[in-house]
Each structure stands twice: as C-alpha cells, then as structure tokens.
Amino acid sequence: MFALVDVNNMYVSCERVFRPALIGKPVVVLSNNDGACIARSDEAKALGVKMAQPWFEVKHLARSAGLIALSANFELYGDMSSRMMALAAAYAPRQEIYSIDECFLDFEGMPGDRIAAGYALRHQVLRWLGLPTSVGFAATKTLAKLANHVAKTAERKPGSYPHALAQVCDLATLGPDALDEVMRRTDVGDVWGIGRKTAPKLHDMGLRTVLELKRADAARLGRQLGIVLQKTVCELQGTPCLEVDDDPPARQQILCSRSFGNPVTELPELVEVVSGFAIRVARRLRAQQGACNAVQVFIATSPFRRHDRQHAPTATLPLPRATADTRALVNAALTALRGIYRPGYRYAKAGVVLLDLQVDRREREGSLELFEEPEVALQPDGRRDLMATVDALNERFGLDAVSIASSSKRSRNVRSAHASRQESRSPRYTTRLQEVVVARA
DNA sequence: TCTGGGGTCCTAGGACCC
DNA sequence: TCTGGGGTCCTAGGACCC
Numbered sequence: 001m002f003a004l005v006d007v008n009n010m011y012v013s014c015e016r017v018f019r020p021a022l023i024g025k026p027v028v029v030l031s032n033n034d035g036a037c038i039a040r041s042d043e044a045k046a047l048g049v050k051m052a053q054p055w056f057e058v059k060h061l062a063r064s065a066g067l068i069a070l071s072a073n074f075e076l077y078g079d080m081s082s083r084m085m086a087l088a089a090a091y092a093p094r095q096e097i098y099s100i101d102e103c104f105l106d107f108e109g110m111p112g113d114r115i116a117a118g119y120a121l122r123h124q125v126l127r128w129l130g131l132p133t134s135v136g137f138a139a140t141k142t143l144a145k146l147a148n149h150v151a152k153t154a155e156r157k158p159g160s161y162p163h164a165l166a167q168v169c170d171l172a173t174l175g176p177d178a179l180d181e182v183m184r185r186t187d188v189g190d191v192w193g194i195g196r197k198t199a200p201k202l203h204d205m206g207l208r209t210v211l212e213l214k215r216a217d218a219a220r221l222g223r224q225l226g227i228v229l230q231k232t233v234c235e236l237q238g239t240p241c242l243e244v245d246d247d248p249p250a251r252q253q254i255l256c257s258r259s260f261g262n263p264v265t266e267l268p269e270l271v272e273v274v275s276g277f278a279i280r281v282a283r284r285l286r287a288q289q290g291a292c293n294a295v296q297v298f299i300a301t302s303p304f305r306r307h308d309r310q311h312a313p314t315a316t317l318p319l320p321r322a323t324a325d326t327r328a329l330v331n332a333a334l335t336a337l338r339g340i341y342r343p344g345y346r347y348a349k350a351g352v353v354l355l356d357l358q359v360d361r362r363e364r365e366g367s368l369e370l371f372e373e374p375e376v377a378l379q380p381d382g383r384r385d386l387m388a389t390v391d392a393l394n395e396r397f398g399l400d401a402v403s404i405a406s407s408s409k410r411s412r413n414v415r416s417a418h419a420s421r422q423e424s425r426s427p428r429y430t431t432r433l434q435e436v437v438v439a440r441a
Numbered sequence: 442t443c444t445g446g447g448g449t450c451c452t453a454g455g456a457c458c459c
Numbered sequence: 460t461c462t463g464g465g466g467t468c469c470t471a472g473g474a475c476c477c
Contacts, residue, residue, distance in 0.1 A: 010477095031445035038445060038477090051477095054444040072445085099448095099477045195475050226451070228475080255447055262442090304444055316470090351446090421443095449476075458466080 001114070001137065001172065002144040002244065003105040005088050005121060008132045008152060010101035011039035014080045015070055017130035018429050018437060026067045030055055033259050034071055034421045042156050071425035079430045083129055091121050094246040102148075104141060106244040118168035137170035141242045142235035145192040146210065147171045150182055161185060183211035183236075193232045198225060210236065250288055250359050256280045257351025260418035263302070264347045270299060271334060273418050275407035277352040278333040282326040283394075285354055286387060291322035293356035295329055297336040302348035311347075313340035322358055325387055329354070330404050 007013055011029040016022045026043035030036065036052050037044075047065055049058050061067035081100045089095045092105035107114060118135035125133050134155070136147025151169035154161040161182060171179060188207055189199035207213050214236040222230025231241040256277040264270055274297060285292060300312035315336040319328065333352050393402045400407075427435035 033443090033445070035443070036445055052445070056443040059443085074446095101477080193475070197474060226474090228451070251448080253448075257446065259445070302444080314471095348444095447477090450474090452471100452473085454470090456467100456469085458468105459464105 001107040001110070001139060002141050003092065003107050003114075003118065004098075004102060004136045004141070004144040004148040005105065006102040006134050006136075006148050006152070007084060007125075008134060008155075009039055009041055010081075010131075011072065011077055012041045012044075013131050014077050015073075015426055016041075017080070018426065022068065026061070026065060027070065028055075028058075028067065029070050029072050032072060032422075033261060034069075034423055035259060037069075038072065045156075069424065071422040073426050073428060075428045075431050076426065079428075080129065080131065084125055084131055084133075087125050087128060088121060091117055094244050096244045096246050096248070104144065104244050106246075107137065115168055115170050115173070118170070122167060135168045137168075138172055139238050140235040140240045141244075142192050142232055143171055143238070146182075146186065146190075146236075149186070149190055180211055183214060184209050186210040188213050191232060191236070193228060198229065201225065250290060250357065252357060254281045254284050254290075254292075254354040254357070255351060256284075257298075257349060258418070259349045260347070261421050262418070264350075264418050265343070265345065267338070267341050267343070269418060270337060270341060270347065270350060271406055273350050274333050274337045274352060275330050275404055277350065278330040279326055279400075279404055279407055281352055281354050282324060282329045282387075283391065285329075285357070286324045286391060288359070290357045290359050291324045292319070292329070292354040293322050293358065294318045294354075295332040295336060296353040296355055297333050297340065297351070298353075299337070299340060299347045299350045301345050305346070305348070308346050309344070311342060311345040313342075315340045316355065318356075326390065326404060330406060334406065 012022075012027045015027065015029065022041075024043065025041070026047050026049075027041040028037040028044050028049055029039040031038045034055060036054050037049055037058065038052065040049050040051070044067060047058075047061055047067060049061070049067070055069060058067065059069075062069065077100060084101075085095070085097050085103055088103050088105065092107055092110060094106040096104040096106075098104055107117075110117070114137050118137065122133050122135055125131050134148050134151040136144045136149070136151050138144040138147045147169045150161050150165050150171075151167055154163060154166035154169070162178075165182075171182070174182065186209060187199070188194055188202045188210060189196075191210055191213070194202070202208075202213065207216055213233060216233060218230050218233035218237065221233055234241050258273075258277075260273075264273070278295070294316055296314060296316040298312070298314040301308050301310050303310065317332045317336045319332060323329065390402045394400065429435060429437050
C-alpha cells in the first residue's frame with residue numbers, strides 16, 4: 001500500500017506562508033529568467049494561465065485581473081521542502097522523496113486507519129509549516145498518484161469527483177463501481193507517465209478515459225508503445241511494478257543551464273557564461289563526493305525566433321581521468337565550447353553537463369575512517385585539497401568569493417546581456433539571517 | 442522585446458566481435 | 460537473384476517527470 005503526499009501549488013504556497021496577503025489572489029511564480037510561469041495558484045489557474053506559459057502572454061492579466069508574478073526563490077522552496085519531508089517521514093517506515101514537493105510513503109502492513117493518518121499528516125504540515133498538502137493512498141504508485149490527483153481536483157473543482165475524496169483520497173477503500181466511476185471521469189493524459197505525445201495516440205486508439213486504459217491489453221499496448229506504458233497499465237490494474245525507493249543512487253549527471261536575458265553572439269561572453277556554469281556543476285559534484293569522466297557543453301539559438309538562423313550544437317569531451325577539480329572541468333568545458341561556437345548566431349541558451357559520474361567507492365560503502373581523506377583527495381598534486389579550501393572559503397564568505405578568472409566578475413557590476421532578469425524575488429526567509437522575517441508589534 | 446531548469450529511463454541504430 | 464547471425468557496447472534522441 002502506497003501513499004503519495006504532495007504540496008498543493010508548492011512554490012506559490014511557500015510564498016504565501018510569508019506573505020499571507022497573497023492568499024486568495026491569483027499568483028504565479030516565474031522561471032529563472034522571469035520567462036515562464038512554473039507555478040500557479042488555483043486563482044491563476046482559473047484565469048486560464050497554463051503551466052510553463054510565457055509570462056509575456058499573460059502579463060496583461062496583471063492589470064485586468066490582478067495577477068501577481070513573483071520571481072522564483074528556489075533557496076526558500078528547497079528549505080521548505082526539507083521541512084515538509086521531515087514531517088512526512090514520521091508517518092511510515094519508508095519514504096521516497098520523489099521531487100521537491102512530493103514523496104511516496106510505504107504503508108504496507110501499517111495498522112490503523114489510513115485516512116485518519118492522511119488527515120493527521122495534512123494537518124500537521126499545514127499547522128507547522130503553513131503548506132497545504134493532498135494525500136492519495138492506493139495499491140500501486142501509479143494509483144496513489146491518481147488518488148492524489150483526485151484528492152486535489154475534488155478540492156479545487158467541486159463536482160469533478162465526490163467531495164468526500166477531497167484532500168485525502170484512499171482508492172483502496174472504494175467499491176469496484178465507485179472506483180470505475182473515478183476512472184471514467186479521468187482522462188488518460190492525467191495518468192502519471194502518460195504525457196503529451198502518448199495521450200493523443202491513446203485517444204486515437206479509442207482509449208480516452210483511465211477506465212478504458214485499465215481494461216486494455218497491457219502486453220499488446222506494451223508492444224505498440226513501449227514497456228513504460230505496459231507497466232503503467234499493469235499498475236492501473238492493481239499490480240505493483242514499482243516499489244518505494246528510499247535509497248536512491250547518486251546522480252548520474254549534473255547539469256547547469258540558463259536562457260539568457262538577451263541573445264549572445266560573441267565568444268568571450270559565452271566563455272564567461274560557460275565558465276560560471278562549470279564552476280557550479282563542479283561544486284555540486286564535489287558535494288556528492290563524486291568525480292566525472294566527461295564534460296558536455298551545449299549552446300543554442302532560440303527556436304522561437306523563427307527568423308534567426310538556428311544553431312544548437314553539443315560537444316562531449318572525455319577527460320583523461322576522473323576529476324572533480326574546477327580548473328580541469330572549466331578547461332574541458334571551454335575547449336568544448338570553442339569547438340562548437342560559430343560567429344554570427346544569436347545564442348539564447350547554454351549549458352554544461354557532467355557525465356559518466358562515479359562516486360568515491362569507500363565513501364559510498366561507508367567505510368572511510370575518521371580523518372581519512374576520500375580517494376579522490378589522494379591525487380599527487382593535491383588538487384582536491386585546494387578545491388576543498390575553495391569550497392570552504394565560498395561557504396564562509398559567500399558564493400564566488402573565490403572563483404576562476406575566466407568566469408569574470410564583470411557581471412556583478414556591469415549588466416551583461418546574458419544576466420537573467422529577476423524582478424521580484426522574495427527574501428530567503430528561512431536560510432539567510434539578513435533576510436529573516438521581521439515581526440512588528 | 443519577452444518562451445524554465447534539472448533530472449530519469451527507454452529505444453533504435455551503428456560499431457564491433459566472433 | 461541470393462550476400463550469416465547473434466551478442467555487446469555505446470550514443471543520440473525522444474518521452475516523460477516535476
């Protein structure tokens with residue numbers, strides 16, 4: 001038996017905790033460049049704002065309907081997420097943190113009233129953190145996701161599902177007819193794992209509702225559309241194909257990419273940007289005690305600018321040996337960049353990916369002795385120690401207190417073309433002392 | 442003017458081997 | 460005319476997730 005706990009409109013809800021005046025108003029949170037809407041309050045959804053919709057398309061609603069846009073504040077959301085996950089973890093023996101705002105809990109063999117447990121969890125997270133959640137229970141992960149979808153939708157759109165299923169929904173307690181009715185009311189496109197390409201294909205095959213999909217021949221669909229869909233159908237039928245994974249493996253790739261505030265055409269500016277990305281991914285690589293064997297760089301023009309000549313090259317550079325040294329990674333990234341850059345294009349985006357990651361073996365096995373340095377620190381040139389020092393300095397004095405020259409500090413003072421826009425980011429209330437909430441008498 | 446970022450898994454096809 | 464077959468490994472690209 002699985003539970004799925006999910007924060008409603010996570011990013012907007014986090015903002016509302018600290019700015020209660022936003023409650024009841026249409027609010028969106030914008031992506032890194034203030035480019036697109038990546039979270040919407042129920043009121044914003046009601047205005048017709050779509051997920052990932054460009055801000056410029058809905059900007060007029062700010063004046064006409066009071067739509068409020070906030071720049072993303074991922075530091076705040078990440079911290080609120082950790083707090084929520086810690087609370088949820090106490091409700092079951094095993095937890096899988098699936099994304100920033102949702103987790104699976106393994107309720108197999110748990111005694112007591114599940115629905116009561118679901119409400120207790122919901123109430124605690126609401127009271128302690130101010131975040132509204134929905135909880136779904138069912139016999140498989142896919143069904144638990146469906147249960148959660150029902151819990152949310154029943155709350156948000158009265159009449160869509162029986163109101164008794166709002167907030168906390170346990171599909172395992174429904175009779176066969178009631179369960180069929182829920183599935184009849186749900187489009188296949190709302191099922192976890194069925195996206196914008198597969199849903200129309202299923203529609204064309206005459207499978208429009210979850211009920212129709214559940215009654216389909218899983219093996220035959222699997223042959224036609226792939227093993228992933230086959231598992232999804234089996235899970236809808238009640239056969240678990242996926243388990244709660246409470247010990248996920250280390251990341252297999254680390255990526256940093258951004259769209260630019262304005263197009264970039266010159267190599268020196270790309271060098272600056274790519275260096276900065278490489279520094280960031282290197283830092284994250286060291287944070288997971290990893291090393292990588294290859295670096296990939298991509299730059300791309302904007303596919304939305306139909307009249308621009310398009311160019312979106314990628315280059316992958318194998319490294320002579322596994323490393324987490326910022327200098328080696330920046331050098332590799334810049335070599336790759338120089339190999340793919342062509343003058344005369346208006347680049348709109350760039351990124352650096354670390355590939356073929358490995359973890360320090362002894363570290364992973366937990367057999368490092370106290371004070372023993374990790375394997376990668378034993379390089380004869382002592383670079384790991386330098387990197388550890390750099391990380392410590394930046395931790396203490398702020399990110400980029402110590403940096404690499406090619407990344408340039410120009411962007412701090414001068415507004416480079418690639419600098420991202422962030423017009424209204426809220427304070428990082430819970431992670432920066434200087435930005436902590438001020439209470440007035 | 443303005444269109445997110447960071448991940449995972451699966452599949453198809455080519456290279457290579459015996 | 461017909462031009463082996465089966466296996467592995469690697470990579471690029473696609474689909475999906477939030």
